[in-house]
Each structure stands twice: as structure tokens, then as C-alpha cells.
Amino acid sequence: MTVPHPVGLFHHVELWTDDLDLAEAQWSPVLLALGCEPFQHWPRGRSWRLGSAYLVIEQSPALLPGGHQRLRAGLNHLAVHGSRAAVAAALAAGWTVRVDTGEAVHLIDGQGFELEIVRTRDSAPAPAPVPGPEALDVPDPDAAPGG
Secondary structure, three states, X not given: OOOOOOOOOOOEEEXXXXXXXXXXXXXXXXXXXXXXXXXXXXXXXXXEEEOOEEEEEEOOOOOOOOOOOOOOOOOOOEEEEEOHHHXXXXXXXXXXXXXXXXXXXXXXXXXXXXXEEEEOOOOOOXXXXXXXXXXXXXXXXXXXXXX
16 A cells, blocks of 8 residues: 555644633643644744644634534544653643543643543553464474374
8 A cells, every 4th residue: 555645644733722822831831742843833823843743723813702612523632642741741731631541641621622642652561572483382384293
């Protein structure tokens, strides 16, 4: 199978917010802990980049009132690969834990956005060693029958 765009699936994700200052205060520490760098800054928005993809948070003048509700049609949550450091940064920035499965932590920011941080190698348990062929009960095809 040929991958048409080896740079990744997403070019960018854009989240509209009612309160840009709160969103920036809560998202920036998490995104920095995830390895993102500040990318763009304008009066009604901010963005952070990792590789060729970036995340935008904007308080658009076209925003309809009502706030974000993850249980309505639209974005339920955003899931990213991350670490315990990213979870700690989120908690320090005022996010709350919705659920911690051990493999992933679902966090809610002050405006109801959910971010799932799926733990990567620095925080996941080490995988069990794969047994070598000697540990498997597989007959040796070169052995004589019965022996």
C-alpha cells in the first residue's frame, strides 16, 4: 500500500473556544510537554506545532454562543500519544481527570474539551519478553520420529 502523504494524517486541528485566555493557559503547558512548539499567535488565536501538524485554538468572531459540549455532535475528544509528564502538566494547568484506564488518561479542561493522553514508552509498563523458539513446545522438523 502506498501512503500518499508520508507527513502524517492530519495537517492541523482547529478548536474554537469561548475563552481564549483560559484555553491558552490550560492547553499550552500540555502541548509543550507533548513536544509541541508555539507556532502562530494572533489576537484571537494561538497554535502549536509538532512536525508538520499543528493545533489551533481560536476565539473566532463567527463563534455561535453555547459553549463546547463533547456529548453533542462534533468532536468528542482528541487523543494524542504522550507521557506522564504531559498528564502532570495538564493537572497543574487545571485539567481534571475524567478516567484513567492505566493505558490512557482522559482529561477535561475548564471549557469541557476532552484530551486523551495515550501513554507512550516512558510511562507504559515494559512489554513482556518474547520467548525464543527453545521456550515454545514446537517439534523439531529435523528430529527423528519419537525422539
